[in-house]
Amino acid sequence: MNYETVIGMEVHVELHTQSKMFCSCPADHFQIDANQHICPVCTAQPGALPVINGRAIELTVMTGMALGCEIRPHSVFARKNYVYPDLPKGYQVSQYELPLCEFGQLRIPGDGGIDKVIQIERVHLEEDTGKLLHQGNSSLVDYNRAGVPLMEIVTDASIRSADEAFMYVQKIRQLVRYLQASTGDMEKGAMRCEANISVRPEGVEEFGTKVEVKNLNSFRAVRNAIDYEVQRQIEVLSEGGAVRQVTMGWDESAAVTKEQRSKEFADDYRYFPEPDLLDVDVTAEWIDAVRRQLPELPDGRAQRFIESMQLGDDEAGLVCEDRAVADWFEAVVAAGADARAAANWITGELFRRLKDVDGAIEDVTVTPDQLAELIGLVTAGTISGSAAKEVFAVMWEQGGSPAQIVEAKGLQQVSDTGELESQVDAVIAEHTDAADKVRAGDSKPIQFLMGMVMRASKGKANPQMVQQLLRDKLQG
Numbered sequence: 011m012n013y014e015t016v017i018g019m020e021v022h023v024e025l026h027t028q029s030k031m032f033c034s035c036p037a038d039h040f041q042i043d044a045n046q047h048i049c050p051v052c053t054a055q056p057g058a059l060p061v062i063n064g065r066a067i068e069l070t071v072m073t074g075m076a077l078g079c080e081i082r083p084h085s086v087f088a089r090k091n092y093v094y095p096d097l098p099k100g101y102q103v104s105q106y107e108l109p110l111c112e113f114g115q116l117r118i119p120g121d122g123g124i125d126k127v128i129q130i131e132r133v134h135l136e137e138d139t140g141k142l143l144h145q146g147n148s149s150l151v152d153y154n155r156a157g158v159p160l161m162e163i164v165t166d167a168s169i170r171s172a173d174e175a176f177m178y179v180q181k182i183r184q185l186v187r188y189l190q191a192s193t194g195d196m197e198k199g200a201m202r203c204e205a206n207i208s209v210r211p212e213g214v215e216e217f218g219t220k221v222e223v224k225n226l227n228s229f230r231a232v233r234n235a236i237d238y239e240v241q242r243q244i245e246v247l248s249e250g251g252a253v254r255q256v257t258m259g260w261d262e263s264a265a266v267t268k269e270q271r272s273k274e275f276a277d278d279y280r281y282f283p284e285p286d287l288l289d290v291d292v293t294a295e296w297i298d299a300v301r302r303q304l305p306e307l308p309d310g311r312a313q314r315f316i317e318s319m320q321l322g323d324d325e326a327g328l329v330c331e332d333r334a335v336a337d338w339f340e341a342v343v344a345a346g347a348d349a350r351a352a353a354n355w356i357t358g359e360l361f362r363r364l365k366d367v368d369g370a371i372e373d374v375t376v377t378p379d380q381l382a383e384l385i386g387l388v389t390a391g392t393i394s395g396s397a398a399k400e401v402f403a404v405m406w407e408q409g410g411s412p413a414q415i416v417e418a419k420g421l422q423q424v425s426d427t428g429e430l431e432s433q434v435d436a437v438i439a440e441h442t443d444a445a446d447k448v449r450a451g452d453s454k455p456i457q458f459l460m461g462m463v464m465r466a467s468k469g470k471a472n473p474q475m476v477q478q479l480l481r482d483k484l485q486g
């Protein structure tokens with residue numbers, strides 16, 4: 011029997027704000043000694059009152075807009091009651107019935123070049139919890155992360171495979187980074203995923219029993235955990251068993267999902283509106299003002315590069331993957347470079363070197379103006395493509411202007427007809443067999459003769475001119 015996989019994703023994204031969700035403590039909690047960024051509000055001291063972080067609301071609404079959501083003019087925060095030591099209040103302030111954003115979509119690449127549309131149910135805002143540190147028989151708690159703004163993006167059950175889930179999560183990260191809403195760094199825990207996974211026999215409409223898998227803290231974990239869990243459920247059903255409704259965790263090192271707790275009794279969080287906070291009422295003018303802050307989004311930007319700059323689909327996708335790279339590319343083009351050549355340099359030579367040093371575009375010392383100048387030297391025929399790579403290597407390692415490097419290393423291409431002609435004549439005289447073959451109508455040895463001229467000129471001869479001269483002399 012064939013089974014169909016049904017997945018819904020929940021992605022938690024830590025927002026990149028200065029301060030926490032309901033107090034003025036710094037939101038940064040990475041590489042800081044335990045319990046330094048805390049105050050009476052985020053540690054739940056009696057009488058402390060929370061105040062909503064306006065920037066967190068803005069970033070959540072921007073994300074909702076980028077996902078095509080409806081923005082609720084009226085939303086409320088609610089208390090989600092549960093007890094855990096990393097939650098000082100004994101409840102988490104979240105949103106339940108009235109989230110900030112609802113009913114959006116995100117497109118991911120689908121079969122046959124047709125996009126697949128993933129439906130977004132809601133985007134809401136809540137606060138993060140603290141962290142437990144287990145040491146031997148005791149546990150310590152660090153509240154630096156308690157109260158950090160956390161945005162949750164929830165899909166419906168429209169995802170059908172681990173690959174789709176993987177692409178969806180990648181697109182979400184790209185989007186929150188474009189919006190500068192979050193660093194999206196999964197390895198640091200700034201983005202964390204959960205998947206609700208079920209399978210059903212093909213053709214059956216009713217959903218199977220779903221299992222929630224938590225701790226998906228890398229792209230690889232998203233793919234591997236879903237693949238594993240789908241296979242596990244199919245095996246249970248194939249053997250005549252029933253899938254139990256449980257919460258599982260992904261054990262990265264063992265590469266298995268492990269049961270954390272049974273969900274046979276639905277969680278009762280006893281949600282109720284947070285009495286210490288005002289409802290969030292936003293006006294149409296405010297929504298318009300936030301909409302004006304939206305940057306050009308990655309898919310639209312790639313489309314523009316394809317249409318107005320003649321980039322290929324893949325190339326445009328690569329250039330737009332990261333907003334800073336796309337900005338850098340546009341700066342090279344603005345400095346006068348041919349767009350396709352610029353994209354070629356960036357996705358080829360530049361990406362290769364960045365990968366070698368595990369660097370980001372922000373670390374590159376070559377400026378967009380310098381790359382544009384280098385491209386200009388190739389276009390004008392001053393240097394060959396291979397010489398340009400040599401120049402780029404020097405620019406990358408030592409800096410400096412392309413023209414000066416070309417001058418210093420004597421890389422100017424020889425485009426002087428007289429000089430090239432004497433080199434071509436010398437090669438023809440030396441390789442009479444090959445030359446005779448070309449004269450007799452076999453054009454293949456032209457490549458060989460060209461290679462000889464390029465070698466004689468130490469790669470500095472203008473290849474187009476050499477080829478033309480050989481044709482004129484032997485075939486003309």
Ligand SMILES: [Zn+2]
Binds near residue numbers: 034035049053
């Ligand atoms: Zn605080």
